[in-house]
Amino acid sequence: MQEITKQEMDFLIDKGILKCVRGKYRGLITGSGQKSGRAKSRWVEEPIYLRMLQMQENRKGRIKV
Numbered sequence: 001m002q003e004i005t006k007q008e009m010d011f012l013i014d015k016g017i018l019k020c021v022r023g024k025y026r027g028l029i030t031g032s033g034q035k036s037g038r039a040k041s042r043w044v045e046e047p048i049y050l051r052m053l054q055m056q057e058n059r060k061g062r063i064k065v
Contacts, residue, residue, distance in 0.1 A: 006040075030043075
C-alpha cells in the first residue's frame with residue numbers, strides 16, 4: 001500500500017483507473033484519526049500506484065517548452 005495525495009486521487013479517478021463500484025472505489029482506502037476528516041490519508045494498492053507513476057512520467061514528457 002502506498003500513500004497518495006488528494007490531487008493524485010482525483011487524477012486516478014479522472015483517468016478511469018479508480019472506478020466507483022456500489023459507492024466505493026476499488027483499490028482505495030481512506031482514513032482519518034480525527035472526527036472532522038481533516039488530514040485524511042489515502043492509500044492505494046501497489047499496482048495502481050505504479051501505473052499512476054508511469055502515467056505521470058508520460059504526462060511530463062509531453063509538456064512542450
